[in-house]
Amino acid sequence: MNDVDARMDRLRRAARYRYQQLVDSEIERGSLDPDEVREERRLLRLQDVERHARARIEEAERRGVFEGNPYHGKPLPGNDGRHDPDWWIKAKIEREDIRGIAPPALALRTEDAELDDHLDALTTEDDVRAVLVDFNARVKEARRQLLGGPPVVTPMRDVDAEVGRWRERRDARRAADEQAAADRAAAEQAARPRRWWRRA
Incomplete structure (x- = not known):
């Protein structure tokens, strides 16, 4: 001044x-x-x-304080007309992939989105069932707690249906791997030079 x-x-x-x-x-x-x-x-x-x-x-x-600010001149993300006082902490948790300190509702929502990939990394049906049972137990426990915070909207998973989907995805991956191997073998075979003579 x-x-x-x-x-x-x-x-x-x-x-x-x-x-x-x-x-x-x-x-x-x-x-x-x-x-x-x-x-x-x-x-x-x-x-x-x-x-x-x-x-x-x-x-x-x-x-130039606002240079590079992704929200400069734009509406805040996720604001669909309802006031959410925790919008900024939710955005920070998602943006920086913070785990372990998020409220159960947010942590379970993130885990639910990544659950199929986690299950696909498992090799046995018993392991898949154990992970699903544990996930459902934590969703049920989070719904019972009255500690405040955002509501738990993550649905519980049907264990038998999820195991069936896991089997289908596993079989589809195996079939795709086998097809890719067959295609590679065919390409290698086609790339080999052919002999134009025969032994007597």
Whole structure:
């Protein structure tokens, strides 16, 4: 802030103080309604806050503070008209893939999205069943707890149906691997030079 701005700021504050003194004296004399004055002061404070915030934002834009900010000039992601005070922490957890400290509702939602890949890495049906039973138990426990936080919307998995889908995916992978191996063998066979002569 330069000297001219500082001087103007002092003059504005002095004028505002004199105005407040004048209004207070008029209230004491009974010529002004105190409720109306209170409402007017509240509105003026809101305008001052808005003006101050706008000035700070414009100053930050001039300095380039918002350069590279993915949300600059855009609506916040995931805001579908409902106010969610935890939007920023949810976005940070998802963006930085933070595990272990998230509320159970968020941790289970992330785990549910990755569960099929986790199951596909297992080799035996017993292991798949054990993982599914454990997952369902944790979903049920999270629904019972009344610790606050976001609600648990993750559905429990039908163990038998999931095992059947795991088998189908495993069989499809095996068939694709066998087909790829056969295609490689055929390509290698085709790439070998053919003999044009026969032994007698």
